[in-house]
Amino acid sequence: MSFDAALQIHIDSLKQNYQKEVIFPFNPNFTTLSKGYQLELSVEQIKKIHKYRKSGKFINSISEFQKITAVPLIWIEKYSNYFRFPDWVSRVETKKNKTITVELKDINKTTAVELTQIRGIGDVLSERIIKYRS
Numbered sequence: 001m002s003f004d005a006a007l008q009i010h011i012d013s014l015k016q017n018y019q020k021e022v023i024f025p026f027n028p029n030f031t032t033l034s035k036g037y038q039l040e041l042s043v044e045q046i047k048k049i050h051k052y053r054k055s056g057k058f059i060n061s062i063s064e065f066q067k068i069t070a071v072p073l074i075w076i077e078k079y080s081n082y083f084r085f086p087d088w089v090s091r092v093e094t095k096k097n098k099t100i101t102v103e104l105k106d107i108n109k110t111t112a113v114e115l116t117q118i119r120g121i122g123d124v125l126s127e128r129i130i131k132y133r134s
Helices: 003-017 034-036 041-056 062-069 073-082 087-097 123-133
Strands: none
Touching: 003 034, 034 041, 041 062, 062 073, 087 123
């Protein structure tokens, strides 16, 4: 029996025992067969998710999920609001889009207050720098 046939038999057995369930937020990277059935995904689409994960990659956005599974936009509109990606995914995206403005100053003319604006330099260290400079 091929993998596809075994997978289809498993999904058919899920259909027999299926009761309409409430969909809870979930990480689409870990879509199980039963979750895939609940979300009306085809066997091929579920296999694509599993294959992508076996390659060591993670789906990090709705558009990436659609690209990998080729689900229609109607499906995305219906189910994507249940997707929950890890917090670090959204933090990385905001860092990528964030523009950082750097103002260069002569370190020999900066004040202790200006030095404390540098990450890792607090009040004590800034005073020591000023004292050493003097």
